[in-house]
Amino acid sequence: MRTAHASTPVRLGDFTARPRMLAITALALVVGGIGSLAALALLRLIGLVTNLVFYQRLSTALVAPGAVHHPWWLVLGAPVVGGLVVGLMARYGSEKIRGHGMPEAIEAILTGGSRVQPKVAVLKPVSAAISIGTGGPFGAEGPIIMTGGAIGSILAQLLHLTANERKTLLVSGAAAGMAATFNSPLAAILLAVELLLFEWRPRSFVPVVAAVSVATVCRGYLLGTAPVFPVNAAGLHLDPTLDVLAAIVGLTGGALAVAATWLVYRAEDTFARLPFHWMWWPTIGGAVIGLGGLIEPRALGVGYDVIDQLLTGRATLDLIIGILTVKTVIWALSLGSGTSGGVLAPVFMIGGALGAWEGMLFPHAIPGFWGILGLAAVVGGVMRSPLTGVVFTLELTHAWGMLLPLVVSATAAYALSALVLKRSVLTEKIARRGLHLTREYSTDPLETFFAREVMLPLDGGGLLTEHDDVTRERIGALSGPDDALVPVVDTLDGTLVGVTTRRRLADVASPHTVPPTVREATSPCRLVVHQDQTLRQVAYLFAETGLSSAPVVDPATRRPLGVITLRHLLHARLHDLTEEHHRERVLPRQATGERPAALGSVTTGG
Structure with missing residues (x-):
């Protein structure tokens, strides 16, 4: 007969319960629409500030400084005033508006439960528009990522949602803003996966795609559907020589990326040593921008027109050299000062200039071919x-025929950057704030083993029935330490009714002259593990219940098969380490007369 000692296990599947994917997707659709409007508002605001400051006219058209001659005092003074305003906004508004946006979004996800203050949704685009509109050599994508993320986060905070659901809506807003800014839906989705989500699951991927889709459709009505930097690639004919040279562009682009990243954080270190408040740092950064603008005015502002010239082969050598030197220096130094602005547009311009310069030495393919490769390389690095x-x-270009050389170039730059630098320009700031962040994704070793493969099987001495007498001999026959879990089964059908330990049995037996039964030392089982559950599921169950061991049962018969503990979970980690570090020759070299190794023999470490 089943007694009060019957187990009440944690409900299986609680730890893998899916968020309400359809409900979150519906919310993401709303976020996508609002994100597209935010992108339009930011671009218009940047255009308004730029026209007011440099052209003294009332217009929201997106232009850049340097199209006409400006007085020296305006080129030098406008970025200084812009930096001062941004510093004041950061100190008395929100410090979260400092920087280029993506590290701040990552930090909100990692440490803030995906909560973004509502005022950031207003202050970030305004500060970015002031910074860029007064000549700052930045892009709109970082601020719109933070702004779109803030919109998604605010909506999520108004509802009764989990931290993971808030993260999904935050990333949906960020990706939607980027897609609407550049008409780049797939790149926005990939950016979300590679940089922000830290997972690849339907619960987050589907809502992000929904938000990006809505934002891209809305962008068609608001800003048009044409590519931002259209390139005519109709006459392109690829050959192996171009692919080899693409690798060279990638390596040089990677080297430039390493140098620019190093310069950004050396600048940040230098500003951190200054003996006055960080509020004044963007003002100094503005002075650097102004001095650079006196040398090359086209390096100021967002510079979409310059990028277009570089990617279509219309840039002059003077412009190419000016962008490569001046833009790189003023972007890195001013970004290190903590002002507000994005990194993508400057990287586009710097990479495009590098490729355009190399294109003067390489064979001609189509106009802008090498500039496009340089852009992809520096972005990858x-x-x-x-x-x-x-x-x-x-x-951005719709030069679809360039896929292979682009892959070669971007991957070569990525490889060089990964070999030389520990972290990227995006993750270094996170690390400097005391957070560990990895962007290397692989299968969780705990997902590759089942409980039945690592559990301690029950033998004749590892199992008790509830009506057994508790004697010294029976206690001594049990293996393991005093606090090791011992399953207790029903006398008639062998199903699990509870658990006990050697110590508990000894405590029950000590005051009695007549041996008590095991039932008196049995407690209800708070957790059971099924034999076909993965170790990852078991780890979640242990974390949820605070337990460190549990019986493993056959779900069909409820009969215990073994015991699993936290120590057994290390089997998967040890196996993973073995596969990574253990080297062996599987196929023998018969010519050397070596003894053949057994095929398939692998050291598991288990």
């Missing part, structure tokens, strides 16, 4: 997101 760099470049 600076952001450590080669897939995003390739797809982004294709969606």
